Amino acid sequence: xxxxxxxxDGVVIKEVPLTxxxxxxxxxxxxxxxxxxxxxxxxxxxxxxxxxxxxxxxxGSTNGTYINGQAVKHHTLHTGDIIDIGKYKIRFLNEAQHxxxxxxxxxxxxxxxxxxxxxxxxxxxxxMSAYIKVLSGAASGREVDLVKIxxxxxxxxxxxxxxxxxxxxxxxxxxxxxxxxTLNGQPIGTDPIPLHSGDVLDLAGTQMQFMQR
Numbered sequence: 001x002x003x004x005x006x007x008x009d010g011v012v013i014k015e016v017p018l019t020x021x022x023x024x025x026x027x028x029x030x031x032x033x034x035x036x037x038x039x040x041x042x043x044x045x046x047x048x049x050x051x052x053x054x055x056x057x058x059x060g061s062t063n064g065t066y067i068n069g070q071a072v073k074h075h076t077l078h079t080g081d082i083i084d085i086g087k088y089k090i091r092f093l094n095e096a097q098h099x100x101x102x103x104x105x106x107x108x109x110x111x112x113x114x115x116x117x118x119x120x121x122x123x124x125x126x127x128m129s130a131y132i133k134v135l136s137g138a139a140s141g142r143e144v145d146l147v148k149i150x151x152x153x154x155x156x157x158x159x160x161x162x163x164x165x166x167x168x169x170x171x172x173x174x175x176x177x178x179x180x181x182t183l184n185g186q187p188i189g190t191d192p193i194p195l196h197s198g199d200v201l202d203l204a205g206t207q208m209q210f211m212q213r
Contacts, residue, residue, distance in 0.1 A: 002054050002077075002094040004047070006033065008087055010158060018054060023047040025085065026059075039063050039086030047077075054094065056083065080150070082176060089176075128212070130170055132163075135200070135207040146170070154181070159204040161188075163195065170195040170210070179204060 002018045016023070016033055024031040026044040035044070041061035048055045054077045058065040066084035067075050077083075083090040131145045132153070146163055152175060154160035159177035163170055171192035174180050180187045182202040183195075197212035 002049070002092070004033065004083075005091040005093065006035075007089050007091070010155060018047060018049050021049050023049070025090075035085060035088055037086040037088065040088070044085055045083075054092065061085075080152075128165070128169075130165075130195075130197075130210060130212040132201075133209045133211055135209055137206050139206075153203060153208070155204045161201070161203055163210070164192065170212070172201065172210075177204070 004016045004018065004023075005012055006014045006016065014033075020032070023033065024043065024046050025033045025035060025040075026042050027035060027037065027040045028042040031043070041059070041063070043059050044061045045056055045058050045065045048057065056065065056067070056072070056075050056077055058073050063086065064071045066072065067077075067081055069082075069084070077092045077094075079092060079094045081092045083092065129145070129147075131143050134140055134142045134144070146165065148165075150162055150164050152160060152162045154175075154177065159179040159181055160175040161181045162173045162175050164173065172181070172183060172188060172195050173192045174188055174190060180189075182188070183193055184200055185202075195210045195212075197210065199210045201208045201210065
């Protein structure tokens, strides 16, 4: 089921499953999703559920509706899209649209990431696989297998990056946050960067090493 995850300053405040054909967003209390912020118009935008497709429409708002940093009037949503309305970030997720999209791993001070998925024995036709080893912080030493096509890592609102599995390897992309990740000590730009086994990532002060089998 598609849903919207609403957050501000990196803190998730609500998750809204999209069960209606029309879901309204705005400052007025009669909206389905009420966003109480002066930068948000009374009737700001509406999300349309049309079969397997989900679309967002800006309703002539004062400050606009942005998808992945681009102002839009009408846009078909894809899983992982970030909707910016005022100071709020709304993440669109639709597992039916892209079942291999990994949920974000959020590293918080003093909190360990999930234990790594047990690695299967080597198959007769070996497939490309990789994992991230955490090098610093409370989670130091933990390993997280990259078992999905897209894995997002980081701290929402600070620095978020994605690691995407492609036919010929893995790439790192800066997704969100003012603080860009660094790869082997160098900040990355907006273009995907190929990863090599042994590369060291620094994401919001957490160091991780990319390892490929």
